[in-house]
Amino acid sequence: MKKNINALVLAAIIGLLIVAVGLGFLFGPANPVPWILIGVLITIVVVYRWISSRDRVEWKESYTVGVDDLDDDHKRLIELINRFQTAYTYHTGEEFEHQALNELVDYTKYHFEREEKMMEEAGYPDLAAHKEIHRTMIAKVGEFQEEYQRTGHEALEGVAKFLSEWLINHINGIDKKYGPYVSRRQASV
Ligand SMILES: [Fe+2]
Structure with missing residues (x-):
């Protein structure tokens, strides 16, 4: 597996998730799917930020x-x-x-x-x-x-x-x- 996640691929995944969240809410706020996807989105951002800061030197x-x-x-x-x-x-x-x-x-x-x-x-x-x-x-x-x-x-x-x-x-x-x-x-x- 390629170790480095290409930034463009990641941006595309985030974009798709945002669209999916929007579509999920069309079925009403009681639908659990968009909320789960929001959780996935937040996790991706947190992990991404953690990976970036881990390699940084101060x-x-x-x-x-x-x-x-x-x-x-x-x-x-x-x-x-x-x-x-x-x-x-x-x-x-x-x-x-x-x-x-x-x-x-x-x-x-x-x-x-x-x-x-x-x-x-x-x-x-x-x-x-x-x-x-x-x-x-x-x-x-x-x-x-x-x-x-x-x-x-x-x-x-x-x-x-x-x-x-x-x-x-x-x-x-x-x-x-x-x-x-x-x-x-x-x-x-
Ligand atoms: Fe030196």
């Missing part, structure tokens, strides 16, 4: 690295991962999915460069190791893109989850280490 105050610009970058990255997840889950169109993935990859590259530059200016001692982790991630993301070009939509299964887990672990583990160096440097200029 930035938390505890994720701060102590540098506002870089926190803003991380928030933006989380937003782009969520958008990419939505594009994948609802698979409303190849164009939207493709664009969401590319936007996420481009912003990740931009952010890594900016972060590395700030670490460099702050004289952060573990810069080389941190850069290497970034390079490895960029290579991994490049593999996802290549696989996506080869096999399309199915290649992206689990990618958003992998990226969000990687990002949150990276922020809370490696990124937080440069925080004191970069914020000290910013305070001195």
Whole structure:
């Protein structure tokens, strides 16, 4: 069974149910069928909303690295991962999915460069190791893109989850280490 419910199919089912509710009421309000269908409609909407929120990632105050610009970058990255997840889950169109993935990859590259530059200016001692982790991630993301070009939509299964887990672990583990160096440097200029 196809894991992702196509948004158009779902919209069509909801549309049909609404029509059926309308027709059911033609037989009077005592007819139980439209009431049951209303219950089905509400359940579909609740489940749909639950599925959408389940995969979403939220930035938390505890994720701060102590540098506002870089926190803003991380928030933006989380937003782009969520958008990419939505594009994948609802698979409303190849164009939207493709664009969401590319936007996420481009912003990740931009952010890594900016972060590395700030670490460099702050004289952060573990810069080389941190850069290497970034390079490895960029290579991994490049593999996802290549696989996506080869096999399309199915290649992206689990990618958003992998990226969000990687990002949150990276922020809370490696990124937080440069925080004191970069914020000290910013305070001195
Ligand atoms: Fe980093």
